[in-house]
Amino acid sequence: xxxxxxxxxxxxxxxxxxxxxxxxxxxxxxxxxxxxxxxxxxxxxxxxxxxxxxxxxxxxxxxxxxxxxxxxxxxxxxxxxxxxxxxxxxxxxxxxxxxxxxxxxxxxxxxxxxxxxxxxx
Numbered sequence: 634x635x636x637x638x639x640x641x642x643x644x645x646x647x648x649x650x651x652x653x654x655x656x657x658x659x660x661x662x663x664x665x666x667x668x669x670x671x672x673x674x675x676x677x678x679x680x681x682x683x684x685x686x687x688x689x690x691x692x693x694x695x696x697x698x699x700x701x702x703x704x705x706x707x708x709x710x711x712x713x714x715x716x717x718x719x720x721x722x723x724x725x726x727x728x729x730x731x732x733x734x735x736x737x738x739x740x741x742x743x744x745x746x747x748x749x750x751x752x753x754x
Contacts, residue, residue, distance in 0.1 A: 673700030
C-alpha cells in the first residue's frame with residue numbers, strides 16, 4: 634500500500650489568529666496542499682478555539698476535495714459539530730486547556746464511555 638500524506642494546517646490558523654486578521658488563509662493552504670498532491674487535510678478543532686474556528690471547518694468541508702480529517706475531543710459540543718459538518722474522518726484526541734500543544738494520547742480505557750458514545754454518533 635503506498636504511503637498517503639495528510640497535511641495538518643493548524644499552524645497556518647495559529648499565525649492568522651496571532652495576527653488577528655484573515656491572513657494567512659487556511660483555505661488557500663488546504664487548496665495548495667491538495668494541488669501539490671496531498672491525500673487529505675487535517676485540522677484540530679480545540680475547545681478553546683486557539684487556532685481552528687468553527688467557520689473554518691464549514692469552509693473546509695466545502696472546498697476540500699480529497700479527505701478532511703478533524704481532530705477533536707470527545708465532548709458533546711465537538712461531536713455536534715462533527716455531526717453537522719460531516720468530515721470524512723474524526724480523530725478523537727486528548728485535550729488539556731493548559732497545554733501549549735497536544736501533549737499525549739487519548740486514554741481510551743479510562744474514557745471508554747466517552748469514546749463509545751462518540752463512535753456511535
